[in-house]
Amino acid sequence: MENINDNRPAGEYRLERLDVNRLKDLAVLYKAVYGNKRSKEYFRAKYDTAYTGIEFIGYIAYSRDDKPAAFYGMIPCFIQYKNEIILCAQATDAMTHPGHRYKGLFVKLAAMTFDLCKASGVKFIFGFPNQNSFHGLFDKLHWQIKEVMDCFTIPVSTIPVESRLQRFKWTKWVYKYYTKWILHKYFLSQQGLSNAGIQPGYAGVLRDNRYLEYKTYGASQLIRIRQSEIWIKINNGLHIGDINMTGNKDDFDRVISTIVKIAKRLGVAKIIFQTSPGTHLHDLFSERYKPVPSFPVIFLNPGTELPLDKLKFTLADIDIF
Secondary structure, eight states: OOOOOSSOOSSSOEEEEOOGGGHHHHHHHHHHHHSSOOOHHHHHHHHOOGGGTOOOEEEEEEOTTSOEEEEEEEEEEEEEETTEEEEEEEEEEEEEOGGGTTSSHHHHHHHHHHHHHHHTTOOEEEEOOOHHHHHIIIIISOOEEEEEEEEEEEEOOSOOHHHHHTTSHHHHHHHHHHHHHHHTTTBOSSOSOOOTTOOTTOEEEOOOHHHHHHGGGSOOEEEEETTEEEEEEESSSEEEEEEEOOSOHHHHHHHHHHHHHHHHHHTOOEEEEEEOTTSHHHHHHHTTSOOEEEEEEEEEOOOSOOOGGGBOOBGGGSTTO
């Protein structure tokens, strides 16, 4: 891994570590890259990982006119394997302004962030890159690919109200309250779901109370159907982050049937779940629905003897959930 220990890039850019005063620049950059708005409060909640002992992990590049040109960030968390708790970090936002691409900023910022993680005691880094960042991480920064997560999609026969109403600010507000009305009898007050994927002999993200309190930066909800707990997020579909199943296969079918009915009433055209192969939920879904490869799971310089083939994820572990 490239060793970069200062903020003097080659060329016309100034590189600075992320801090609370630079969050507004992330919001500006996000709008320029994706065309959508994210408030600085969203980024404050996402990068304030003080519960891990370190926070605001990332670097921003500024152009000569002091405008944000690119960013690379990570969010620390803990992995649990048997009785061992390991500090690690997930690679998250990689953004380069359209006017500053092909200048080597992605690789430069990523390498600096990796060095910051190492200096902060992070044992290894993992990520779920999209097509835009995969080759830079894999070819230039020497990541290792472990596996590819599978995506299960359940189509729902309904009028696609959700995708239409979520487009505009005032209709989004109406749909939000409609969703609460439909889901109120299923709601659970607790924040999120502990990791159902940490089965004996396997490792996963430690979702303790501190993690679940942190994870509230996303608009997710926990519901109960029969005796099972389901962590969901509604955004261009009903996304299942994780499920804590308490019954047998027949109970699973009944739970999914109820979720389909809920999605139909919400005007959601599809239900999506993503998970690592080899999990109990993967077995249940793959017996009924066709898996399609989704996110590659990649790692950088593991400084631990954790067997990576034992590490399993669901959609709830990815920063976009």
